[in-house]
Amino acid sequence: MTHIAIADQTAHLHHPKTFIGKYIWSQDHKVIAIQYSVTAIFVGLIALLLSVLMRLQLGFPGEFNFISPDAYLQFVTMHGMIMVIYLLTALLLGGFGNYLIPLMVGTRDMVFPYLNMLSYWFYLASVIVLLSSFFVTGGPTGAGWTLYPPQSILAGTPGAGSGIVLMLLSLTIFIIAFTMGGLNYVTTIFQARTRGMTLMRMPLTIWGILTATILGLLAFPALLVSAIMMLFDALLGTSFFMPAIVSLGEPLNHEGGSPILFQHLFWFFGHPEVYIVALPAFGMVSDVLSVHARKNIFGYRMMVWAIVIIGGLSFIVWAHHMYVSGMNPYFGFFFATTTLIIAVPTAIKVYNWLLTLWRGNIHLTVPMLFAIGFIFTFTHGGLSGLFLGNVVVDLPLSDTFFVVAHFHMVMGVSPIMVLFAALYHWFPLVSGKQLHTGLGKVHFWGTFLGTYAIYLPMHYLGFLGVPRRYYALGDTSFIPESAHVLNEDITIAAIIVALFQLVFVVNVIWTLRSGPRSVRNPWGVASLEWHTPDVPPAHGNWGDALPTVHRWAYDYSVPGAKQDFIPQHVAEENVEYEAGGRRVGEGE
């Protein structure tokens, strides 16, 4: 039986008439994307504030009475969880995934718009449940974002009562939301591509989002399993993860559970999660670099293969987070090997980005600055990962600030650099207005240099052996006075970086209120999303007829062509060449 791809069916499109139908209970992927993005950025700002509070305590211990040891641990935990799950995952996949997939593959909407709408509302519910834990007795959980039992549910840990339960519930709701959204993304990419859009003609952004979504769909169940089992341990007294234990002098009813089992489950999710965040960022940065260097992406096929291989490998490296858990040393050898192997496809990507820039016509626009900044931060974060991937090097560095510096560079700062590159790059498409370039550059330099001022010294603190998750260092013999001074400096840098983010917020508000209208396709992009009849794209995206794709998304500076880019939907016979110019390799 043959089926018409849903991309071509206009009948199923839900045409809302009222304000609420259009902007609140919307089934339009673009509105849902904006809802996701605004919510994610809102919680992200809360997490940013929490990090400033943490830094105040670390830089100036004892100066701020309202930051108690419990509160400090709660800030650490909520900052980590919000940033990784509720900001990065939600913004990259729920925000950019929703906005870009239908436009880049040339369809009118996601294949299941109603499910897509539900996905956002479940996400919002998960955020509300999470934030509500700030207002319950005992406050949010302070167990660290890894939520390791038994301490996460034992009395004495902040938020061990309601806080941890709300966290686990919120994660459960988030996973349901992600699954609904994720099913939409993969099905839309596989089923609803427009005519001519073969898989290998898709922009790398879509490859990144597709692979990350598949990773998420297979990895989030591990978090769900551990959340369900821990909820049972916390609420019903089962002993999945809880061993026989004496708490505050009283023996508890638990017996025989395995806390290490939780760690395995958590990291079976947790490591792919790194790539759930990284792969969409890899894809988007590839597109931004290619567009603003006016050059086709170097090694497109290798980039696709690298994305897929990294995705596959990410499922067999999880225990490198557990070298100090007391597991069998042969395990450590295996996981160190797989971890180092994953550096190969990752390095291929970095080389290809550099070779894309090589002899390109580089335009130092704000998105390009952030994209180049990403190459720096990601390479630095990746190199420190090579240290930590080795068991013998990891053991002394485990649970020190070296680890904090490493993962902030590689999966904090780097994806954030790409997110800003993407926000500046696609803002004219989403809003019809272009963000102010001067403010954008101020924002970039403040963020780029500022984050280095935060995290480079942190590596040094780690070498000294300064432990993470400590409320205060006190008079510790092996920590010199200079480390305390460094902590003060890092805190000042963190506050400055946080303030620079307000420049971005001001830029967005000012541009939306009184910024000039952007020209159509201001960056000269070849991929489909910039070639809708209306900008910003109207409901249904493509007017009467869907575009037909004739080429890949990277025809920039084609030799002999009059224009410096050829859009994906332009057929070869419609391309204007200079007199006598003819494309190399043309199939005639």
Next chain:
Amino acid sequence: MGWFGILSEKPWIPEARGTSAEWGRTAYTPAVKISLRFMLGIISVFFLLFFVTFISRSQYDDFLALAGEPWQPFTNSMRLWINSGVLVLASVAMQGAVYALRRNHHFRLLVLLATGAVLAILFIILQISVWQFLAGMGYSVAGNPANSYFYILTGLHVLHLVGGLVALGRVVNSLREEGDLQNRHAAIEACAVYWHYLLGLWFVLFFMLTRTPETYALIAAACGLG
């Protein structure tokens, strides 16, 4: 073209002049089918992870299997066999609905879909009675990890069935509206496949949860978890 072929394409080579663009091969598969494949994959991973933890936990000293000795509840598993029979009939009814759909027997289709749904609800009720039976014998959720796993895994299986019933309700509801016939066919077939999947999953659960300690030791050794 296989995946290797797809990933070996060279998209930078321009299309020959005058040729028309082709549909991607997958564009002919209905969306419901593709998403169902992914969903079954996700559910399989979900339960597989539970099984790994279960087998691993079964090797601890405090784990008391639910079968093996005469006084244990599932040494005689007749109750579970009755429940299995009901779920088999539900699956058969759903498959019958697919045949009725292909032969355009609208009334028979509705009757068989309703039968599939009612039998699934009956299975859920019977599962609840098994939980009551277990609780009545003093096998509480927190009493032993074997009990905990039994309640959790069968409960999650029931939840998946409830989700299937909601989806089936939406599909049946959409039969009254005008719309794309092919997609509707695909949706009904997807419901039937989902029912078969949950039947298969139930048999795996049945097998896993009612073994003797010796069998668990064997499985654990085979999986390298012993």
